[in-house]
Amino acid sequence: MIRLGKLTDYGVGLMTRMAQDGAAGLTNARDLSGRTGMPLPTVSKILKLLCQAGLLESRRGVGGGYALARDPRQITLGDMVDALEGPVALTECVGDGDCNCAYLADCGLQQQWNGINRRLQETLNSVTLAEMAAEAACPSPQGKGA
Amino acid sequence: MIRLGKLTDYGVGLMTRMAQDGAAGLTNARDLSGRTGMPLPTVSKILKLLCQAGLLESRRGVGGGYALARDPRQITLGDMVDALEGPVALTECVGDGDCNCAYLADCGLQQQWNGINRRLQETLNSVTLAEMAAEAACPSPQGKGA
């Protein structure tokens, strides 16, 4: 099915929301939880991961919260997926120098998988958070349906 | 992590092997199991799925087996992934006209997800089984390592 995890989906939604609010705004997890309907612990978990990846900056203590660490134009979908799912790796072959497939030892497909994997990464990196947020703000000039 | 299922990985390996054997060859599951080391039931399962998707043709009874249904140049990686994993759908938003996200109702990201999803599909469809098999045959002119 090649599906992203739900946390990733949610995370992108949260980031988009933050980008729309304005990059400078400091938002806390509870506020985002209230606005989106997601459970607070889940929001916390996601924001924490994004922060560890350097996409968000946090401020602790009373009045603290999270803010985008960079301009939305400098944050790509690939960055977010990477932060929430780990590095893209379509198969076990990808990445290392060795093909550790359980069967079909030395399957010979490593090069191809690596190439496909890289193209996938490029696709994800070519979309910025700013673009996501901008288009999301005006979904469709002719209505959201067809 | 964005990883393909193992069955998909195996399936592509099996198809590649069959393509290298020559498109006309009729191979049975037991033979492929023996040559690759995969358990027979697993091989059977994979071949069946590929057959149902129309990528392989089967012949039952004594002397039966599987053969590629089309020329390897007419079979894409996208076809195989589709057969073994179902349609590519990065998020729940993808595909339908409605955004059924649990939270962030009407997240507004549907268009973007659909676009990214399509580009991913195009990437997978741009690689043919013939290419996979050809390059796999001569892994690397300068040795497989670095």
Add this chain to the structure above:
DNA sequence: CCCAAACAGAACCAATTGTGTACTGTTTCA
């Protein structure tokens, strides 16, 4: 000085999914 707000981190449980196996048909040929 103490308390509350808010992030940080770890551990944990439940549920879903994926993997692999087994069993029972059904078709074909000798």
Add this chain to the structure above:
DNA sequence: TGAAACAGTACACAATTGGTTCTGTTTGGG
């Protein structure tokens, strides 16, 4: 008629993921 081989279903086990809870740690205010 029997054996070879695919077809279909069902199932058990394992791994991953999703989501929660609890316990720190930092910060600001009364």
